[in-house]
Amino acid sequence: MDKYGVLNKYYGYSNFRDGQEEIIDAILIGRDALAIMPTGGGKSLCYQIPAMLMPGITVVVSPLISLMKDQVMALKNIGIPAAYINSTLTYEQHIKVYNNLKNGVYKIVYVAPERLDTEGFADLASELDISLIAVDEAHCISQWGQDFRPSYLKIVDFMLHLRKRPVIAAFTATATQTVRDDISNILKLSNPINITTGFDRPNLNFEVITPKNKLKEIHHILLEHQGKSGIIYCATRNNVEKVCDELQLLGLSVTRYHAGLKDSERKQNQEDFIYDKRQIMVATNAFGMGINKSNVSFVIHYNMPLSLEAYYQEAGRAGRDGEPADCILLFGIGDVATATRLLQIPGSNDELTEAQREELSIRDLSRLNKMIDYCKTTKCLRGEILEHFGQAHAQRCENCGNCRTQFKWRDITTEAQMVLSCVKRLYTKLGYYTGKGTVVNTLHGSKSSRLLDLGIDEIKTYGIMSSVPTMQIRELIDYLEDNEYLYTDTLYKTIRLTDKAKEILFDNKHIEMPYKDMPKNKKVRTNTFSVEQYLKTDENLYEVLRQLRYEISQRENIPAYIVFSNASLKDMSSKKPTTYEEFLNVTGVGEVKAERYGEEFIKAVKTYMKS
Secondary structure: OOHHHHHHHOOOOOOOOOOEEEEEEHHOOOOOEEEEEOOOOOHHHHHHHHHOOOOOEEEOOOOOOOHHHHHHHHHHHHHOOEEEOOOOOOOHHHHHHHHHHOOOOOOOOOHEEEEEEEEHHHHHHOOOOOEEEOOOOOOHHHOOOOOOOOOHHHHHHHHHOOOOOOOOEEEEOOHHHHHHHHHHOOOOOOEEEEOOOOOOOOOEEEEEEOOOOHHHHHHHHHHHHHOEEEEEOOOHHHHHHHHHHHHHHHHOEEEEEEEOOOOOHHHHHHHHHHHHOEEEEEOOOOOOOOOOOOOOEEEEOOOOOHHHHHHHHHOOOOOOOOOOEEEEEEOOEEEEHHHHHHOOOOOOOOOHHHHHHHHHHHHHHHHHHHHHHHOOOOOOHHHHHHHHOOOOOOOOOEEOOOOOOOOOEEEOOOHHHHHHHHHHHHHHHHHOOOOHHHOOOOOOOOOHHHHHHHHHHHHHOOOOOOOOOHHHHHEEEEEEEEHHEEOOOOOOOOOEHHHHHHHOOOOOOOOOEEEEEOOOOOOOOOOOOOOOOOOOOOHHHHHHHHHHHHHHHHHOOOHHHHOOOOOHHHHHHHHHOHHHHHHHOOOOOOOHHHHHHHHHEEEEHHHHHHH
8 A cells, every 4th residue: 555545545535735745755765854834734644644654663752641642542543553652541551552562553652752761661662663753743842942841852862772763753833943943953853854834824814802801802702603612722820710710600611721720620621622512611821732623613812822933823723624713812901911920930941051041031022022013913914923934925814803904094193292201201200211001100190109109290291191091002102112212121121212202202203003993893703714625515414414423422432523524524515425435535534434434424414315
């Protein structure tokens, strides 16, 4: 059997996706690989298909237990012998897996990086014929990546102690050029094929909203996504609890996940979400890496993430089945303070020098500033993401909140003069510069005892913008800073005038600021994504098939998307197969799944067509 035979028999596809065939061919001739492919781009097939064609076994280094379990379950479901080794196995289960490995039962084994240097597995590996090591989520090996895990460094020592050097293939969805170079250097990749299929996910609709009340906005969004599966990310455990409690009071099917819960509860809540027993997961960023749930229709960020890398990875958990999905970020001014505070929490980088920690701190702050810029931009949101990862893009994608929004410009010269004058007068009054909060409170006319004790109510700009909401004043200050009339001192966190400020204060220069011009009550979220592969589906039949899929998943105690993806069900409802041969022509239906589920689905189609 060749690569096309494996693709068709086990996975039910007739063609490879962009980049897959090149990577597979390179691995099969013994060449190392570094592949940057977007979430849902088919990374796993790039090592699973070679694993079936190469002698011996393939070891997949994977960061999370949940990912291993999902992948192995999916492989077994299509007839590929696989196993995982991690801390969830009992002693007896470990012995069984080890014996099966010695006897050549498996073609693929998933291993946690922490397991690589344990005496038992290291001794076993030295006896095995390992043809390929696939490093999943490879950005975790780089200190400059968004999710550095020191345990990933054990991969290098593990490779050095094997009888022969296997092919090494590294995969990740998000990595800047610096991280890519780091992956290649640390893993000592030998003349690797470097494939970057692009970071774009056309089916994802990106949107940034600055609501007055985030919980009310979430209610509105969830009404638009009734009956659909989604994730709501929060920056802190307290916010997870608050949002989850609020949604439970509304009677929604919701659960939660964060590091403060007991292991047993986290595991149960995660399984409830993956198995569709709960539709909505409210979680910190502790949840999600490697979660293979394909039918997530939306990802909401209740708080701003710390970087664009982290945001794109988390948002990318939506729409893995290729269907339109929404990625919505709720931005509030308090998010900046929360993010800054989280960056100051000591990490687990004890092995770094003081100079390296300082360099990481500077890098983290730079990433945070880019994330803030994303939240405030009036440019195409998809374009901003692709620009960050160094990918060329169109000026407008027509599938993000900004591209669908009409922006107008208004003259803010008078307001700008008020802000700049206030900064200047505060310095004259106090003899030192202040933070943005003091400037905002002064302009708005705050009655706080601190301002009154300092005599700030005596300066001319005190209360001059009392009728303007404080959030709008902050936006105005941010816009002036973005346009280099103000700057923030990084050491003291104070806001200061630039030389350019005199153009507005004294030279009568006019300045304009964009604002959204949108009729009230207009629904913004209208995903325009379309692609030829999505044929016109029979929605009623689709619902019949979806219910059948759910019943099978409950019977077999596996997630519904492992039975068939939404894309397969849509193709099935379009083609309406009534024979085994026709069923094999449905996207994602291989021989094993056709044998296992074909009779039930064909019967459902026939019954529907007779009704």
